[in-house]
Amino acid sequence: xxxxxxxxxxxxxxxxxxxxxxxxxxxxxxxxxxxxxxxxxxxxxxxxxxxxxxxxxxxxxxxxxxxxxxxxxxxxxxxxxxxxxxxxxxxxxxxxxxxxxxxxxxxxxxxxxxxxxxxxxxxxxxxxxxxxxxxxxxxxxxxxxxxxxxxxxxxxxxxxxxxxxxxxxxxxxxxxxxxxxxxxxxxxxxxxxxxxxxxxxxxxxxxxxxxxxxxxxxxxxxxxxxxxxxxxxxxxxxxxxxxxxxxxxxxxxxxxxxxxxxxxxxxxxxxxxxxxxxxxxxxxxxxxxxxxxxxxxxxxxxxxxxxxxxxxxxxxxxxxxxxxxxxxxxxxxxxxx
Amino acid sequence: xxxxxxxxxxxxxxxxxxxxxxxxxxxxxxxxxxxxxxxxxxxxxxxxxxxxxxxxxxxxxxxxxxxxxxxxxxxxxxxxxxxxxxxxxxxxxxxxxxxxxxxxxxxxxxxxxxxxxxxxxxxxxxxxxxxxxxxxxxxxxxxxxxxxxxxxxxxxxxxxxxxxxxxxxxxxxxxxxxxxxxxxxxxxxxxxxxxxxxxxxxxxxxxxxxxxxxxxxxxxxxxxxxxxxxxxxxxxxxxxxxxxxxxxxxxxxxxxxxxxxxxxxxxxxxxxxxxxxxxxxxxxxxxxxxxxxxxxxxxxxxxxxxxxxxxxxxxxxxxxxxxxxxxxxxxxxxxxxxxxxxxxxxxxxxxxxxxxxxxxxxxxxxxxxxxxxxxxxxx
Numbered sequence: 091x092x093x094x095x096x097x098x099x100x101x102x103x104x105x106x107x108x109x110x111x112x113x114x115x116x117x118x119x120x121x122x123x124x125x126x127x128x129x130x131x132x133x134x135x136x137x138x139x140x141x142x143x144x145x146x147x148x149x150x151x152x153x154x155x156x157x158x159x160x161x162x163x164x165x166x167x168x169x170x171x172x173x174x175x176x177x178x179x180x181x182x183x184x185x186x187x188x189x190x191x192x193x194x195x196x197x198x199x200x201x202x203x204x205x206x207x208x209x210x211x212x213x214x215x216x217x218x219x220x221x222x223x224x225x226x227x228x229x230x231x232x233x234x235x236x237x238x239x240x241x242x243x244x245x246x247x248x249x250x251x252x253x254x255x256x257x258x259x260x261x262x263x264x265x266x267x268x269x270x271x272x273x274x275x276x277x278x279x280x281x282x283x284x285x286x287x288x289x290x291x292x293x294x295x296x297x298x299x300x301x302x303x304x305x306x307x308x309x310x311x312x313x314x315x316x317x318x319x320x321x322x323x324x325x326x327x328x329x330x331x332x333x334x335x336x337x338x339x340x341x342x343x344x345x346x347x348x349x350x351x352x353x354x355x356x357x358x359x360x361x362x363x364x365x366x367x368x369x370x371x372x373x374x375x376x377x378x379x380x381x382x383x384x385x386x387x388x389x390x391x392x393x394x395x396x397x398x399x400x401x402x403x404x405x406x407x408x409x410x411x412x413x414x415x416x417x418x419x420x421x422x423x424x425x426x427x
Numbered sequence: 428x429x430x431x432x433x434x435x436x437x438x439x440x441x442x443x444x445x446x447x448x449x450x451x452x453x454x455x456x457x458x459x460x461x462x463x464x465x466x467x468x469x470x471x472x473x474x475x476x477x478x479x480x481x482x483x484x485x486x487x488x489x490x491x492x493x494x495x496x497x498x499x500x501x502x503x504x505x506x507x508x509x510x511x512x513x514x515x516x517x518x519x520x521x522x523x524x525x526x527x528x529x530x531x532x533x534x535x536x537x538x539x540x541x542x543x544x545x546x547x548x549x550x551x552x553x554x555x556x557x558x559x560x561x562x563x564x565x566x567x568x569x570x571x572x573x574x575x576x577x578x579x580x581x582x583x584x585x586x587x588x589x590x591x592x593x594x595x596x597x598x599x600x601x602x603x604x605x606x607x608x609x610x611x612x613x614x615x616x617x618x619x620x621x622x623x624x625x626x627x628x629x630x631x632x633x634x635x636x637x638x639x640x641x642x643x644x645x646x647x648x649x650x651x652x653x654x655x656x657x658x659x660x661x662x663x664x665x666x667x668x669x670x671x672x673x674x675x676x677x678x679x680x681x682x683x684x685x686x687x688x689x690x691x692x693x694x695x696x697x698x699x700x701x702x703x704x705x706x707x708x709x710x711x712x713x714x715x716x717x718x719x720x721x722x723x724x725x726x727x728x729x730x731x732x733x734x735x736x737x738x739x740x741x742x743x744x745x746x747x748x749x750x751x752x753x754x755x756x757x758x759x760x761x762x763x764x765x766x767x768x769x770x771x772x773x774x775x776x777x778x779x780x781x782x783x784x785x786x787x788x789x790x791x792x793x794x795x796x797x798x799x800x801x802x803x804x805x806x
Contacts, residue, residue, distance in 0.1 A: 215704045219704045
């Protein structure tokens with residue numbers, strides 16, 4: 091891979107939330123929502139990001155867009171005209187100008203659309219922010235509506251006249267308005283009916299191919315990611331524990347957590363149910379993570395070393411990264427893609 | 428029907444086909460408000476009352492300081508339609524009133540002289556005054572010829588017409604409320620806005636300040652603050668000072684409402700989307716945050732006006748607010764601070780009734796607005 095193909099490079103990204111207590115807001119600890127995460131995405135690639143609720147996926151996605159300020163780390167974005175920009179170092183004004191390069195599709199199609207604005211205003215908002223007005227704005231919005239399969243005759247309606255799937259199309263149209271290179275899709279289908287999920291996934295995939303988009307696709311459902319992602323990163327308690335090409339990850343998981351996640355995915359054959367790995371215990375508390383490997387209290391392969399030493403994300407096979415001391419020794423069960 | 432904007436409202440037209448109309452939030456709120464009969468009536472009533480107060484000199488038959496020493500503590504003049512001979516008159520009239528001193532009790536009695544009757548005339552020329560402070564005229568809405576006396580609500584101890592004074596006093600009280608509200612509104616928006624939008628230590632400081640202010644007993648605080656109003660101020664300056672006093676205590680509730688709404692709206696995904704769209708902060712506030720709680724603000728303001736009016740009345744009643752000779756409903760009530768009023772001159776309590784009616788009307792209006800503006804309530 092040539093370096094100029096990298097559209098987004100994230101290095102050692104951290105987001106710690108302070109835990110404050112008492113009248114004087116003494117800091118008594120911190121929640122490590124995103125803890126030292128590094129990865130990169132190529133132009134035109136879809137990177138899936140999976141993990142349980144509360145593992146920091148959404149925080150990571152929002153930090154990348156600087157919707158929330160990361161505590162530390164480096165985010166480098168290559169814009170459409172070939173410049174590389176350190177997103178973290180930007181001032182407010184510069185950041186606003188960069189917004190057109192990266193956009194977000196939200197999880198909840200209800201709360202992400204203002205109930206007081208017409209669809210025209212909602213989709214056109216990023217353009218409005220760029221100074222586009224009047225007829226030009228309306229024409230662009232019409233094109234966008236056609237692109238995502240919305241009836242462009244309904245643009246003067248308010249969002250409550252639309253179903254969940256249609257609302258999500260509105261959200262996608264808004265994200266596409268400024269022709270961004272990178273789109274962070276934060277569980278874009280998890281709030282939708284299963285039948286609608288496929289439609290929206292197909293739409294996202296078609297758009298990606300047609301417009302050459304790059305997605306950071308966040309999901310908690312491996313089957314959704316399998317459908318759309320080129321590579322998949324698995325997160326657990328603020329860290330990436332495994333990162334590999336989709337097929338590779340599914341067939342040959344190298345981290346016990348990934349194995350457990352894969353086995354938990356529903357299968358059409360009930361006889362396979364017995365092979366499901368039920369994780370014992372709760373997800374580790376990111377405010378007080380266990381020593382060593384965060385996953386060791388729930389890992390069925392855990393050994394003494396796991397309690398003491400934190401594993402690093404290492405390349406265990408070409409293009410396959412895993413953060414497990416025994417990644418090479420263990421032979422974990424995958425699933426056929 | 429939900430008050431979410433864009434709710435399609437279907438109705439049948441003459442050709443019996445179903446038509447849909449897309450309404451904005453404002454239209455929906457208005458439609459819903461109009462269905463609240465009591466609130467709608469109160470709105471009309473209050474509008475009329477404010478008109479009455481603004482043009483008080485026109486509607487009042489006498490001036491605020493016009494004295495008629497023949498009529499001290501005169502009761503309300505009875506209005507008649509049927510005269511002593513049993514003849515019905517379409518126009519209402521009053522009899523000439525004469526006063527007699529009861530030599531046993533030394534009390535004045537006002538008796539009607541049934542021989543002389545005077546019709547109540549409309550648009551009558553009487554005392555000159557300046558309408559709105561600059562139009563010089565002498566036309567009053569109603570009145571009786573100079574030889575007769577007509578006191579719709581009786582007179583006070585100095586022989587001044589209470590009805591006229593009530594109208595003029597209501598003007599002071601109603602507008603003290605609005606002025607105080609305007610000041611309190613600005614204070615509440617600024618402090619609540621800082622508290623909710625920026626959060627952190629500023630929020631903490633402002634909230635503790637609000638708790639402190641709210642924990643103080645209101646009346647002593649008002650009294651202490653009114654004591655700061657210099658005694659040599661003109662009535663207008665005092666008026667402004669009292670508004671300031673009321674506002675300085677009254678903004679806390681609004682600040683809380685603004686803070687709460689901002690905190691909840693700030694977390695909405697669509698606000699984040701606007702930020703990601705590259706909107707400037709003030710554009711986010713104007714396009715997303717303010718419309719989100721504007722309806723609540725209106726309701727809150729409506730419900731806050733009666734507090735201001737009551738505050739002014741209470742202060743003036745205690746002699747700490749607007750001072751005589753300036754007229755307000757509170758200063759008028761000062762005259763009724765004794766047993767004699769209740770037993771002999773009960774009409775001096777009328778200004779109290781006016782306060783009650785205004786406050787109730789405002790409360791109903793606020794109630795109706797709240798129901799109309801609440802998007803989560805369906806009919």
